[in-house]
Amino acid sequence: MKVLVLGAGLLGVTSAYFLRQQGHEVTVIDRQASAAAETSFANGGQISVSHAEPWANPGAPLKVLKWLGKEEAPLLFRVRADMHQWLWGLQFLRECTPARTRWNIAQIVRLGTYSRDTLQALRAATGLHYDQRTQGILHFYTSAKEFEGAEAPAAQMRALGCDRRVISADEAVRIEPALAHIRPRLAGATYTAEDESGDANQFARELVSRCEADGVRFLMSHTVTALREAGGTVDHVEATDTDGRFQRIRADAYVLAMGSLSPLYAKPLGIELPIYPAKGYSVTMAVRDESKAHQVSLTDDEYKLVFSRLGNRLRIAGTAELNGYDRDLNRVRCEAIVKRAEELFLGAGDAENAQFWTGLRPATPSNVPIIGRSKLPNLYLNTGHGTLGWTHACGSGKSIAYIVSGKKPEVDFAFTGIA
Numbered sequence: 001m002k003v004l005v006l007g008a009g010l011l012g013v014t015s016a017y018f019l020r021q022q023g024h025e026v027t028v029i030d031r032q033a034s035a036a037a038e039t040s041f042a043n044g045g046q047i048s049v050s051h052a053e054p055w056a057n058p059g060a061p062l063k064v065l066k067w068l069g070k071e072e073a074p075l076l077f078r079v080r081a082d083m084h085q086w087l088w089g090l091q092f093l094r095e096c097t098p099a100r101t102r103w104n105i106a107q108i109v110r111l112g113t114y115s116r117d118t119l120q121a122l123r124a125a126t127g128l129h130y131d132q133r134t135q136g137i138l139h140f141y142t143s144a145k146e147f148e149g150a151e152a153p154a155a156q157m158r159a160l161g162c163d164r165r166v167i168s169a170d171e172a173v174r175i176e177p178a179l180a181h182i183r184p185r186l187a188g189a190t191y192t193a194e195d196e197s198g199d200a201n202q203f204a205r206e207l208v209s210r211c212e213a214d215g216v217r218f219l220m221s222h223t224v225t226a227l228r229e230a231g232g233t234v235d236h237v238e239a240t241d242t243d244g245r246f247q248r249i250r251a252d253a254y255v256l257a258m259g260s261l262s263p264l265y266a267k268p269l270g271i272e273l274p275i276y277p278a279k280g281y282s283v284t285m286a287v288r289d290e291s292k293a294h295q296v297s298l299t300d301d302e303y304k305l306v307f308s309r310l311g312n313r314l315r316i317a318g319t320a321e322l323n324g325y326d327r328d329l330n331r332v333r334c335e336a337i338v339k340r341a342e343e344l345f346l347g348a349g350d351a352e353n354a355q356f357w358t359g360l361r362p363a364t365p366s367n368v369p370i371i372g373r374s375k376l377p378n379l380y381l382n383t384g385h386g387t388l389g390w391t392h393a394c395g396s397g398k399s400i401a402y403i404v405s406g407k408k409p410e411v412d413f414a415f416t417g418i419a
């Protein structure tokens with residue numbers, strides 16, 4: 001079957017790889033000159049099955065209200081005259097009940113565990129290198145109250161098969177000696193030994209090379225302008241090529257993987273995707289002093305920041321701002337991240353030459369991605385991966401390849417359009 005994958009971010013590239021593995025003739029189209037150049041460019045690097053608590057949870061509405069208008073808030077809702085944003089906000093509130101939260105966590109953990117296994121198998125099969133580390137993820141707490149609150153979600157994750165252990169501050173320092181500097185302030189931590197980290201952008205680009213060697217075509221610098229329907233199916237994709245000429249591209253099946261832009265292209269087909277862009281920041285610094293730099297991937301609970309070690313670079317990422325599609329750099333946010341990194345690991349990184357980046361997470365109100373069939377029989381969805389698109393990429397890509405091929409996916413997950 002001829003399959004056209006729309007978008008060459010992490011989700012598009014992994015879809016293409018697994019579709020090719022299923023024997024399809026695959027083409028990928030993307031508006032950028034290279035793959036993973038948008039949200040998949042400089043994320044936090046964590047393969048974090050343990051990071052499964054959705055933004056929407058029973059405590060969220062109060063926190064979000066408290067953070068309104070605070071520039072340094074981890075989750076900042078900038079209220080706009082934007083119906084799409086308001087509807088998303090209402091749906092978010094609906095996901096905050098205890099029952100919805102539990103259900104969402106179960107989906108996120110099941111897909112996460114499957115995805116991490118799929119990534120490991122892919123790595124074993126291809127030998128890809130992307131500054132990966134398999135030293136687990138350590139989530140540390142500086143507030144005793146928040147640490148106490150970590151027990152219940154950690155227990156829920158263990159019950160779902162993700163071995164997130166609650167550990168003492170001393171054990172946390174044994175696992176990551178760079179935390180010794182802040183030992184007096186540590187209340188405790190959780191540690192998930194099976195979690196991983198790595199450079200998502202490098203991974204995607206390496207995987208593109210494998211796909212190309214295997215016959216996948218990449219139409220880069222081609223912008224999709226519309227998906228055209230005829231007789232209840234997608235007839236063709238309309239796109240402009242590198243010279244701006246309009247082209248019609250036809251396939252038997254289409255996989256929509258355009259990240260936070262996906263809803264704009266689905267809407268004219270009568271498909272409402274509850275995806276809203278949630279801007280995040282990352283800072284990348286070269287390691288300056290190895291003795292002070294962390295090795296293990298970390299999550300700083302107080303500031304909601306993640307820290308990954310990517311070769312000789314330190315990557316720090318976090319914050320979420322719901323404010324439409326602008327990717328502007330807010331200096332207050334950048335400085336807050338650098339300041340926190342310096343406070344934790346003073347002198348570890350070259351803060352003066354830090355590189356800043358923003359990306360738009362394709363966020364759903366539940367944090368559960370949208371994977372599966374759409375109401376048009378030849379249009380498939382692999383989008384809305386929000387905070388965990390790197391963690392969920394391989395599992396989602398393999399699952400959509402199975403669904404397109406008419407096979408049952410290997411993981412128990414709430415796929416769309418599948419009974």
Ligand SMILES: Cc1cc2nc3c(=O)[nH]c(=O)nc-3n(C[C@H](O)[C@H](O)[C@H](O)COP(=O)(O)OP(=O)(O)OC[C@H]3O[C@@H](n4cnc5c(N)ncnc54)[C@H](O)[C@@H]3O)c2cc1C
Nearest residue numbers: 007009010011031040044045046224259280388389390391
């Ligand atoms: C600050 C930050 C930190 C993060 N940290 C982590 C982490 O530690 N772990 C984790 O698991 N996840 C993390 N994420 C989330 C993860 O990066 C995203 O979920 C993931 O990159 C989304 O991938 P995607 O393929 O859906 O979207 P994208 O990577 O945005 O891909 C969509 C593609 O579609 C293309 N496209 C869009 N419109 C068009 C058009 N009209 N025509 C042609 N092409 C088009 C774009 O060029 C792009 O290449 C983080 C995100 C951010 C912002």
